[in-house]
Amino acid sequence: MLDYNPLACLPSSEELPDSDDTPVDNELQDLIPGLLKAILAIAWADRMDWFFGADMGVYYDPNLPAIVPDGFLSLGVERFFDENLRRSYAIWEEEQVPILVLEVVSQTYRGEYTTKKDEYAKLGVLYYLVYHPTRRRKSRLEVYKLVNNEYQLLSGNPVWLPEVGLGIGSEQGIYQGITREWLFWYNEQERRLRTPEERVQILAQRLRELGVDPDALM
Template sequence: MVNYDPSARLPSSKELPDSDDTPVDNQLQKSIPDLLRSVLAMAWADSMDWFFGIRMGIYYDPGLPAIVPDAFLSLGVKRFYDENLRSSYVLWEEKKLPILVLEVVSQIDRGEYSTKKAEYARLGFLYYVIYNPFRCDKPRLEVYKLVNNAYELLNGDRVWLPEIGLAIGMERGTYLGIPREWLYWYDEQGQRLFTPQEQAKQAQQEAQEALRRVQLLAERLRSLGIDPDSLT
């Protein structure tokens, strides 16, 4: 956990660097968080008290560089402050720890199972999610929960997160035209939340069905000698 002296002069988010100049190792490290964020943006469209950051610096100590997970989710904070959005996530300004951090493992070991795991536990992030698409003999998705200051592995390919009100899991699907295994959010009944593309497709199908019903009704009226246009 982190604590700050309220009388100390701490740098603001506008004064801190907004990048650690570390390149993203592969496309999945951006695409997977993008999917998770886009689904939340639709599921929680009317809620303004959450934030999902992607490759954004989290400042937890004014004397140290930011940590930059592939993604993180915070609850109970403003979704955005102004039209310029956040440049970084500064804990002494936000006053809320991220509730979940995500790392998508690349072919280069960046300490996801060791140093990062220990650091995130020390900072007090409740959930730590690791997705490793390159694993064959071990689970590709691991979800840890902080219990007594240490991470405990939660079982299953789909894990319910009661503090968030959603489950996170993996399954094959198509996102941005790419068929593969993706991470998704699920509701309490285990139903997967739609991506924006899936929701748009469903809305289009429902509109086509509604139009077809109208056309069938018009044909039925005409068969009975009634002009449907005269009813409008």
């Protein structure tokens, strides 16, 4: 009897294009998901069942171009794929649809509130986040949850995401020496998780209180 595995006929993530040679047109589209990923790398350091991708192709059909969100989170997947890490994210290979997708609006709309929103709903992404850095009259961060195949806007700041086990929201902070509004993860008590820079500063202060020069340890 022929043992046929249809997944074996699909291209792997290593065979799929990992770049469309289109640079991001807003530095925040790189920094904002980068900060979220850096915080998770510390908060979930002992977990090996998650992956956060930034500006990476998400393939859902081998015959169609990838969707490239500014950031996305998947649970129930290997944190480290191998020593070369992931080049792209193929859903048929990972067997998990991202649970959360983030889009950061640039100077011009790219369908964040229309076509992309519809695409992610069809894909089954549970949480869809849109962050508009220069918005004034409406909330800059909008968090949607997929309910009955349609996205419903959630209220609050931060917004608790029970399936993720974290909340997400926006507030003023410092990252890479830049003071502005950033997106952060929060615990269930709505306490913001510290950034890597903040953790280093706290450790340095504690060492000074013990009479130890932190620079001497470098």
